[in-house]
Amino acid sequence: MKVVFLLFVFAIATLLEFYGGVLMLPAPLLALALVTLYFSFVFSPVTVFPPALLAGLVLDLGFDRPYPFSGVILLAALLAGRLIRPKAPEHLQETALCGLGSAFIAILGGVLASSAMVSSLPDPRELVWHLLFWGALGFAVTPLLVLGLDAAGRTLGIEGAIRQQKSTVGGRLRPRKVREAVKGRNS
Amino acid sequence: MSTKVKVSDRKFFLAIAVVLILLVLFAGYRTLRSNVGVLVGDFFYPYLMLSRVAASGVSQQSLLLYSRPELAAKLEALAAENRELAARNREIETLSRENQELRKLLELTPPAKWRYLTVPLLVRDPLLWRERLVVALPPDCGAKAGSAVIASAPDGTPALVGVLSRVGNREGDVETLFSPSLRLSAEMRNGSVGFLNVGERRPTPGALAIGHLPAHLKYQPGEPVTTTGYESGIPRGIRIGTLSTVEETDPRFSSVQHLSGLLIPAADFNLLRFLVLILPEE
Numbered sequence: 001m002k003v004v005f006l007l008f009v010f011a012i013a014t015l016l017e018f019y020g021g022v023l024m025l026p027a028p029l030l031a032l033a034l035v036t037l038y039f040s041f042v043f044s045p046v047t048v049f050p051p052a053l054l055a056g057l058v059l060d061l062g063f064d065r066p067y068p069f070s071g072v073i074l075l076a077a078l079l080a081g082r083l084i085r086p087k088a089p090e091h092l093q094e095t096a097l098c099g100l101g102s103a104f105i106a107i108l109g110g111v112l113a114s115s116a117m118v119s120s121l122p123d124p125r126e127l128v129w130h131l132l133f134w135g136a137l138g139f140a141v142t143p144l145l146v147l148g149l150d151a152a153g154r155t156l157g158i159e160g161a162i163r164q165q166k167s168t169v170g171g172r173l174r175p176r177k178v179r180e181a182v183k184g185r186n187s
Numbered sequence: 188m189s190t191k192v193k194v195s196d197r198k199f200f201l202a203i204a205v206v207l208i209l210l211v212l213f214a215g216y217r218t219l220r221s222n223v224g225v226l227v228g229d230f231f232y233p234y235l236m237l238s239r240v241a242a243s244g245v246s247q248q249s250l251l252l253y254s255r256p257e258l259a260a261k262l263e264a265l266a267a268e269n270r271e272l273a274a275r276n277r278e279i280e281t282l283s284r285e286n287q288e289l290r291k292l293l294e295l296t297p298p299a300k301w302r303y304l305t306v307p308l309l310v311r312d313p314l315l316w317r318e319r320l321v322v323a324l325p326p327d328c329g330a331k332a333g334s335a336v337i338a339s340a341p342d343g344t345p346a347l348v349g350v351l352s353r354v355g356n357r358e359g360d361v362e363t364l365f366s367p368s369l370r371l372s373a374e375m376r377n378g379s380v381g382f383l384n385v386g387e388r389r390p391t392p393g394a395l396a397i398g399h400l401p402a403h404l405k406y407q408p409g410e411p412v413t414t415t416g417y418e419s420g421i422p423r424g425i426r427i428g429t430l431s432t433v434e435e436t437d438p439r440f441s442s443v444q445h446l447s448g449l450l451i452p453a454a455d456f457n458l459l460r461f462l463v464l465i466l467p468e469e
Contacts, residue, residue, distance in 0.1 A: 028313035063312040123392035132214035
């Protein structure tokens with residue numbers, strides 16, 4: 001069931017990448033990078049890399065690109081996300097920064113690959129705005145993606161990315177520190 | 188004291204959050220402006236057309252306000268204009284026939300005849316956004332690799348977008364002017380010929396490299412650049428763009444034979460929705 005779920009979600013993400021081209025949204029590999037990041041939390045980065053590579057290859061073939069860069073970019077995006085948080089997340093908010101890192105590297109990698117393929121440099125000003133926007137989108141979307149895919153996975157009996165969720169009140173608030181008066185100071 | 192610090196901290200973070208949100212919104216606008224603009228334009232198209240339909244309706248109804256002699260006079264004027272246009276058309280047909288007969292006498296190949304096929308843009312590769320397009324092709328449309336692909340420039344005139352590079356059953360790949368592997372000849376206003384994507388100049392965002400321009404001729408920035416007709420699938424005289432810059436050398440002190448420059452394409456590559464294929468008539 002785990003494998004079916006993983007392959008199904010990767011297929012949907014690949015389809016979304018194609019639809020990005022249909023809807024004229026130039027966000028290369030954003031959906032696949034975030035899905036790869038999610039499954040690296042659920043399983044492990046090593047387990048998730050082969051399907052990510054396969055999806056990237058399908059995308060490269062579908063778009064008839066001269067070089068299959070997508071696999072390398074997805075690996076870089078996954079590493080960036082996991083370097084920000086190597087351990088499994090305990091709360092949804094913790095995935096947002098990983099999403100930002102992954103989205104940032106996916107877009108940057110896409111722009112660099114594009115520049116290498118056409119041998120011209122990108123417009124630096126436009127690049128900054130693209131990185132800022134898609135990075136922010138990755139930051140905002142990743143917790144929602146984790147929430148949605150965790151809920152879908154649990155209905156299929158698959159353990160989600162957030163396994164031991166700490167209670168916001170009990171687990172995350174620090175115990176109150178009370179200052180004690182120093183003896184003999186004011187006396 | 189501590190309460191004051193907390194309030195000021197909260198205000199500080201609120202201000203930073205507002206600035207960040209505004210920055211992200213601006214980045215989103217810059218990123219999505221051209222592409223979402225097309226979608227939004229398509230969405231609002233029927234509503235925007237309403238005013239034109241209403242104006243047209245009013246204009247037609249206003250004909251009722253004219254008297255019969257006035258209408259008859261307008262009709263007569265239109266008929267006279269039609270007669271004049273028909274005479275001009277006949278003259279052009281005669282010239283065309285004469286041209287064909289002369290070509291036959293001189294044993295020249297007859298001029299190519301073209302037909303035009305409008306096709307919708309199907310998908311764009313996010314990694315090769317400006318360099319490659321995929322268009323939907325009707326079955327058995329007779330499209331061949333090497334056919335010219337044009338689109339309407341912002342001023343409404345046809346402009347070259349690229350060349351059909353691969354033809355499938357239902358779709359075809361278009362290699363655009365920005366593709367570095369597309370080498371096309373281009374004609375300047377002074378009659379000289381250069382080549383796109385060759386030479387020493389590197390393309391910049393929004394501008395193409397043009398090279399092999401004869402060094403002994405003068406070039407003006409802003410002069411139009413058109414197709415030469417040397418390529419088998421591309422008719423002569425289609426606008427490619429305008430010359431932006433050409434390197435300057437003094438032929439008296441330089442042994443350079445060819446110059447390079449930059450060219451700004453006439454077609455807006457962010458606003459492409461429908462393209463027109465130019466196909467040779469069989």
